Amino acid sequence: MNLLLMGPPGAGKGTQSKRLEGVFGLVQLSTGDMLRAAVKSGSDLGRKAQAIMERGDLVPDDLIIDMISARIEEPDCANGFILDGFPRTVPQAEALAVMLAEKGGKLDHVIELAVDDDAMVQRITGRYTCAGCGQGYHDEFEKPATEGVCDKCGGTEFTRRADDTEDTVRNRLNAYHEQTAPILAYYKEQGVLKDVDGMADIDAVTDQLKGVIGGA
Ligand code: AMP
Numbered sequence: 001m002n003l004l005l006m007g008p009p010g011a012g013k014g015t016q017s018k019r020l021e022g023v024f025g026l027v028q029l030s031t032g033d034m035l036r037a038a039v040k041s042g043s044d045l046g047r048k049a050q051a052i053m054e055r056g057d058l059v060p061d062d063l064i065i066d067m068i069s070a071r072i073e074e075p076d077c078a079n080g081f082i083l084d085g086f087p088r089t090v091p092q093a094e095a096l097a098v099m100l101a102e103k104g105g106k107l108d109h110v111i112e113l114a115v116d117d118d119a120m121v122q123r124i125t126g127r128y129t130c131a132g133c134g135q136g137y138h139d140e141f142e143k144p145a146t147e148g149v150c151d152k153c154g155g156t157e158f159t160r161r162a163d164d165t166e167d168t169v170r171n172r173l174n175a176y177h178e179q180t181a182p183i184l185a186y187y188k189e190q191g192v193l194k195d196v197d198g199m200a201d202i203d204a205v206t207d208q209l210k211g212v213i214g215g216a
Contacts, residue, residue, distance in 0.1 A: 001026065001080040002105055003213065004087075006184065007113035008176040009169065010120035010127075011198045012205060015136065016113070017084040019206050024213065027076050031064055031086040034071065036161075056163055056171035058088055058179060065095045072099065080108075088180045093187075109213055110187040113198030113205065117173055124169045131157040 001024060005013040017028040035053060038046035045067065049059045068086055071077070087093040100106055126139035132155030137144055144151045150158075163172065187193040196208040 001108045001213075002083070002100070003081070004083040004107050004110045004187075005113060006110060006180075006187075007115060007198055008117065008120055008180075009172045010124040011113040011115045012202065013084045013113060015202060016205055016209055017082045020082055020209060020213070023210060024080075026080045026082050028084055029068065029071060029077070029081045029086065030084040031068060031088075032084075034067055035059060038067075053163055054168070056168040056175065058175055061089055061091045061095070064088075064092060068096075069099050072103070083107075087183060088175075090182055090186060093183045107187075107192055109194060110192045111209060111212055112184060112193065112195040114195045115198040119199065120173060121166060121169050124164050125166055127164060128158045128160045130155045131159045 003020070003024075003026065005017055007013055014028075014030060014032075017030065020026065021028050035046070035049045039050045039053070040046070045063060048063060052059050064086065072081065083096075087096050096107075123138070123141075126141070127136060128139070129136050130150040130153060132150060133153040135150055135152040136142070137158070148156055148158075150156070163169075184193060194212050196205060196212060198205060200208065
């Protein structure tokens with residue numbers, strides 16, 4: 001089974017993908033995570049993507065399509081995957097359809113996390129991650145039990161994404177509405193688009209997603 005979670009930055013695609021991985025035995029494919037790893041490693045792709053990501057613009061389609069088409073050929077994708085952050089443009093969606101058709105696969109569910117833009121700025125600018133284990137926190141909504149200490153691994157170092165600043169978030173939201181939202185119509189026409197209320201609390205969103213996916 002292959003899933004695609006759609007929604008603007010901050011909608012909860014990453015959080016929910018991680019939860020669904022375990023439930024359905026799928027692998028999360030986050031193009032944002034892959035690009036951040038490329039930037040960190042200093043690869044050719046990383047050098048090309050870094051400044052674009054810091055501005056909150058979209059990395060060119062050809063680079064993204066090459067990156068994801070290589071990734072879905074890896075053995076851990078054989079049981080299916082959850083796409084998080086890809087496709088983000090109509091040409092990417094079309095390229096994905098070709099890739100899946102070549103493998104004899106398809107997208108079983110495209111699910112939009114419906115959210116309120118204004119709330120996204122607050123969600124994103126407050127989020128941070130444990131540098132040791134990757135556990136996510138938020139300045140207001142999800143603090144660790146002891147301030148400065150990770151609940152999960154006891155680590156005391158935390159990181160914030162370079163593009164989680166207010167100006168960049170607004171640019172990322174614009175990019176979503178201008179370049180990514182048109183994909184929703186593309187999937188609606190194909191009859192595979194469903195939506196869930198992404199403003200509900202994290203567990204309730206997971207339950208809604210399980211209902212949509214499990215009920216297919
Ligand atoms: P994300 O972690 O999904 O919020 O992505 C972070 C940044 O990586 C985005 O703001 C873009 O600059 C870049 N990016 C991630 N996925 C894509 C994609 N599918 N197409 C173009 N740029 C992307």
